[in-house]
Amino acid sequence: MHSSVVRIQNVFGFFTTVAFVVAALIAASDLIAPRTPSANVALKDVQVVRGRPHYYSSKKEEYAVIKFSLSADLSSLFTWNTKQIFVYVSASWPNSTSTELTNEAVIWDTIITNPSADHLQNIGPVAMKKLIRSAKGKSIDPSRGKIELKNQKAKYQITAPTGKVAETDNVVLRVHYNVQPWVGILTWTPQIEFGSWKKIKGGVSKAFKLPPLKVKKEEKKE
Amino acid sequence: MLSVLQNPRQAAAQLLNFGLILSTAFMMWKGLSVIADSPSPIVVVLSGSMEPAFQRGDLLFLWNRNWFEETKVGEIVVYNVKGKDIPIVHRVVRKFGVGDEAQLLTKGDNNVADDTELYARGQDYLVRKDIIGSVVAYIPFVGYVTILLSEHPWLKTVMLGIMGLVVVLQRE
Amino acid sequence: MAVSTDRISVHSMADLKNTSDDAIPAYLNSLKFTQSHHLSDTRLALGYSAFAICAATFYWDYKLGFESTKHYTAVAVAIYAILNGILTFWIWGVEKGKVYIGTNKAGQRIEISSKTEKFTPIYNLSVTTVQKGGKSETVSIKKPFNAWFDKAGHFVALPFQQMLASGVKIVGEADPTKVVEAKKKEKKVEGPDKSMDEKWASLLAESSGVSLDDVVASPAATPSGRKKRAKKA
Numbered sequence: 018m019h020s021s022v023v024r025i026q027n028v029f030g031f032f033t034t035v036a037f038v039v040a041a042l043i044a045a046s047d048l049i050a051p052r053t054p055s056a057n058v059a060l061k062d063v064q065v066v067r068g069r070p071h072y073y074s075s076k077k078e079e080y081a082v083i084k085f086s087l088s089a090d091l092s093s094l095f096t097w098n099t100k101q102i103f104v105y106v107s108a109s110w111p112n113s114t115s116t117e118l119t120n121e122a123v124i125w126d127t128i129i130t131n132p133s134a135d136h137l138q139n140i141g142p143v144a145m146k147k148l149i150r151s152a153k154g155k156s157i158d159p160s161r162g163k164i165e166l167k168n169q170k171a172k173y174q175i176t177a178p179t180g181k182v183a184e185t186d187n188v189v190l191r192v193h194y195n196v197q198p199w200v201g202i203l204t205w206t207p208q209i210e211f212g213s214w215k216k217i218k219g220g221v222s223k224a225f226k227l228p229p230l231k232v233k234k235e236e237k238k239e
Numbered sequence: 240m241l242s243v244l245q246n247p248r249q250a251a252a253q254l255l256n257f258g259l260i261l262s263t264a265f266m267m268w269k270g271l272s273v274i275a276d277s278p279s280p281i282v283v284v285l286s287g288s289m290e291p292a293f294q295r296g297d298l299l300f301l302w303n304r305n306w307f308e309e310t311k312v313g314e315i316v317v318y319n320v321k322g323k324d325i326p327i328v329h330r331v332v333r334k335f336g337v338g339d340e341a342q343l344l345t346k347g348d349n350n351v352a353d354d355t356e357l358y359a360r361g362q363d364y365l366v367r368k369d370i371i372g373s374v375v376a377y378i379p380f381v382g383y384v385t386i387l388l389s390e391h392p393w394l395k396t397v398m399l400g401i402m403g404l405v406v407v408l409q410r411e
Numbered sequence: 412m413a414v415s416t417d418r419i420s421v422h423s424m425a426d427l428k429n430t431s432d433d434a435i436p437a438y439l440n441s442l443k444f445t446q447s448h449h450l451s452d453t454r455l456a457l458g459y460s461a462f463a464i465c466a467a468t469f470y471w472d473y474k475l476g477f478e479s480t481k482h483y484t485a486v487a488v489a490i491y492a493i494l495n496g497i498l499t500f501w502i503w504g505v506e507k508g509k510v511y512i513g514t515n516k517a518g519q520r521i522e523i524s525s526k527t528e529k530f531t532p533i534y535n536l537s538v539t540t541v542q543k544g545g546k547s548e549t550v551s552i553k554k555p556f557n558a559w560f561d562k563a564g565h566f567v568a569l570p571f572q573q574m575l576a577s578g579v580k581i582v583g584e585a586d587p588t589k590v591v592e593a594k595k596k597e598k599k600v601e602g603p604d605k606s607m608d609e610k611w612a613s614l615l616a617e618s619s620g621v622s623l624d625d626v627v628a629s630p631a632a633t634p635s636g637r638k639k640r641a642k643k644a
Contacts, residue, residue, distance in 0.1 A: 040378065067338065069328055073352055101292055103330075113334070119341075121312045123332040128348065130291055137291035176343055178335050178364065193313050195546065197292050201369070202376045205313055248451050249433075255458040262465035262497065269468060270488040278477035 031098055041096055044201025050096045051213035056089035056192040056220040058106060061168050065183045065230050070174040079182045081172040081227050083108065083124055086192055087169060091129070092162025094196055101130045102163065103195040110188040118189070124171035129161055129173075133199070183230045188224035257403060275370035282317055282326055283382030288347030289315070289328055299328065301372025309337065310367060315374040315401065321359040325393035328370065329354055339367050342360030418564040419423075427556045428527050428565055431534055432510040435523055438572050442585040444521065450506055456503060461494040518543045519581050532556045538579045552578040597632035 062084040070080040087106060094102055105126035109118040130138050136151050175182055194217075195205040206217055269282045284293040292315075301317055317326050324374060332353060333344035342364035342393050346353035355363060358387050367368070388395045419426040436446055468487040470512040471480050508524040515521070525535060536552040552574060559571040569589075576582050576589035583590045 020423075023423075044376075069354065102314075103292065105313060117337070119337050120335045121333070123312060126348075128291065134291060137294065173332070195313055195315075196357065196375065200378050203315070208271055209307070245435075248455070251455055251459075252451065255455060255462070259458060259495075262462050262491075266465055266468060266488055266491045269472070269484050270492075272477065273481055273488060276481070279496045321429065325559040 038150070040200045044198065046213065047096065047098050047201055047204075051093065051215075053093045053192065053215050053218075054091045055218035056087065056091075056164075057222065058085060058087045058089075058192050058222045059188050060190060060222055061223070061224050062083050064229060065227055067230060070176050076180075078176055078180040079180050079230060080176045081108075082174055082192075083171040084168050085125070085166075085222070086162055087166040087192065088124075089164040089192060090162060091164070091194060092160075094194065095131060095162055096134075098198045098201060099131045100197045100199045101128055102133045102162070103128055103141050103197065105193050105195075106171075106190055108188055108190050109194065110185050120177065122175050123175070124175060124190075126172065127164070129152075129164075132161070138149065144197055174189065182227055185227045187224045188227055189224050192217065192220040257365075274385070275302050275304070275372065277301050279317075279326065279371060282328065283385045284328060285325075286328075287384065288349050289330070290349045292348055292378070293328065296380050296386055298378040298382040299374045300373045300376040302376075303370070303372040309341070310343070310370060310373055316343075316370045317372050317374070318370045320347070320357055320367070321362065322350055327354070327357065328374070333364075334354070341367065343367070345371075414523055414543075417566075419566075421556075421560060421562070421564050422487065424532070425525055427532065427560065428534070431559070431571070432600070434566065434568065434571055435511045435525075435575070439511060439513055439582070440570070442515075444515050444584070444585070445511045447514065450509060452514060454501060454506065455495060457498040461491055461498065464491050464494070496581070504521075515581060515585060517581075521579070521581060523638070529622065536578070540579065540581055548616065582632055 055199065060083065062079055065079055065081045067079050068077055085106065089104070091102060091104065095155065103126060105123050107123045109121040109123050111117055112119045128138070130148075133147075136147070138145065138148065177185075195206075196204045206220075207214055208216075210216055247263055256349075264279050272278060273278075273320050277368055280303075282301060284297045284299060287295060299317070310331065312331050315330050316330060327345075327347075329345040329347045329350075331343050332346045335342045342355055343366065344355070344364055358365070388398075419430055423425065440446055456496045462486050468484055468491075472484060477484075508520060508526050510525050511521070511523040522539045522541070524537045525534065526537070533553055533555050536554075537549060538552065539547055539549045541547040554574050556572065559567050559569075561567060570585070573591045576586050577591050631642055
């Protein structure tokens with residue numbers, strides 16, 4: 018160690034190496050934590066309306082408004098390395114030509130943060146205080162991962178590029194999640210079981226058919 | 240130390256050391272680029288449109304090959320708006336169809352509206368070609384240095400200058 | 412060989428080794444050894460061609476973008492990796508610390524490799540002399556750096572040259588004035604089995620600059636001792 022410059026270089030290099038190894042170990046710890054999520058989603062009500070699906074839409078088209086109920090237990094997905102879980106319910110339906118579910122649109126989503134990431138959420142100060150207090154003292158609050166919704170109105174309306182969604186058949190609602198770690202690999206709902214990570218139990222609703230266009234008293238169906 | 244430059248081979252060898260450090264770093268970046276099939280396999284989050292998942296300064300690792308399945312709804316992708324050079328990191332919320340012509344719609348978690356307004360005029364959906372990669376891994380904060388460097392470009396010159404000086408004068 | 416006016420930090424192993432390494436070709440070339448540069452030339456060729464590939468990749472990527480050139484880039488990365496691998500092997504396996512390869516007028520080849528261990532300030536030289544007929548012999552010289560660096564960090568040429576001249580026969584033949592009795596120093600270390608008289612004699616001999624071999628007939632030292640004695644007179 019013959020000069021301060023070299024000393025600083027060595028310390029910095031060592032720090033980087035240690036940080037890198039620690040990060041790798043934390044990311045790897047995700048693989049050994051078991052995951053056993055389960056969910057139940059069912060359609061409650063659906064209507065197909067013609068109009069502007071969002072306030073900023075430039076044209077009128079057919080869109081479906083869905084109400085559903087959801088009960089899920091995702092608490093096993095929370096580990097010390099989880100930053101947040103993005104849960105989303107999507108509606109998928111096949112093209113007229115095949116049975117493959119080739120169309121999918123998210124109708125509802127929510128973000129469940131790990132208590133360690135609560136401060137990053139974009140909610141008002143009062144709600145923030147409540148959120149942080151709810152998890153105080155516990156490393157992972159089991160009730161964080163549980164969702165119970167009855168008759169929830171979808172956040173987003175289903176549309177199609179063709180502009181028509183009335184009477185689409187074989188629509189299913191599916192529950193998905195995306196685990197965002199503090200450091201490491203992002204994971205989604207698994208298609209295959211991997212080690213101690215199980216596929217989501219349930220999570221798919223029964224197939225249903227979208228109703229025909231709702232006729233308003235003043236409008237005529239085209 | 241400078242008297243050493245009287246010998247041309249010596250000078251050439253020292254210059255080569257510096258050059259090889261730069262070129263190895265560049266080639267490793269290009270190698271990663273080719274493997275991930277993305278022009279920019281590692282990106283830094285610049286905006287807050289994906290909060291609370293990503294904050295400004297986070298580092299994202301991208302993968303642009305669909306080995307197991309197609310890019311699907313729920314994946315976080317990075318795309319360039321046609322004609323603009325700014326990469327946007329958002330989540331896919333709609334997918335209609337399969338294959339290369341499938342139409343995709345994206346939306347930032349922290350945005351109320353989807354990205355229809357961000358797309359080029361007349362473009363309502365993205366296609367797979369527009370996407371330069373989906374996020375597969377993530378490291379927090381590390382990329383903040385690049386944000387500093389891009390907002391204060393003189394820092395870049397200063398850093399490179401110092402690095403070069405140190406290597407040439409030290410012959411390690 | 413004047414005393415270098417550049418100072419180096421005596422605490423830096425890299426500086427000590429590099430300065431000593433640089434002094435070898437300077438000294439030997441002044442003794443009319445012809446230096447062979449093929450080692451460093453190959454290394455420079457390998458290194459600069461790898462760098463050239465990198466520059467080309469940078470250029471076409473900058474001009475044409477990633478998508479259209481990615482196959483060329485993939486090939487270039489592979490070639491660069493191979494070249495770098497060869498370069499690393501060259502430095503590690505072929506060069507192996509060689510700092511000087513030269514031939515003298517008589518056609519004898521000399522190859523010098525230097526090595527230092529971490530945190531030990533000793534310069535290890537391995538000198539291989541190859542005679543015209545192909546016979547080679549290797550001599551190993553170990554000297555601490557403080558033999559030719561003063562406290563302030565200046566390089567003093569004389570003791571360095573003496574080390575080379577005394578340690579290697581053909582260097583000594585080319586520069587006989589620099590050959591000194593290395594054995595005097597070795598004898599000093601053998602203290603314990605000497606008698607009191609011998610210790611006095613060795614001290615006296617040291618202070619008067621006369622080789623101990625002149626005073627005490629030692630079988631191992633006799634042949635060279637005699638030659639040197641004659642020159643000193």
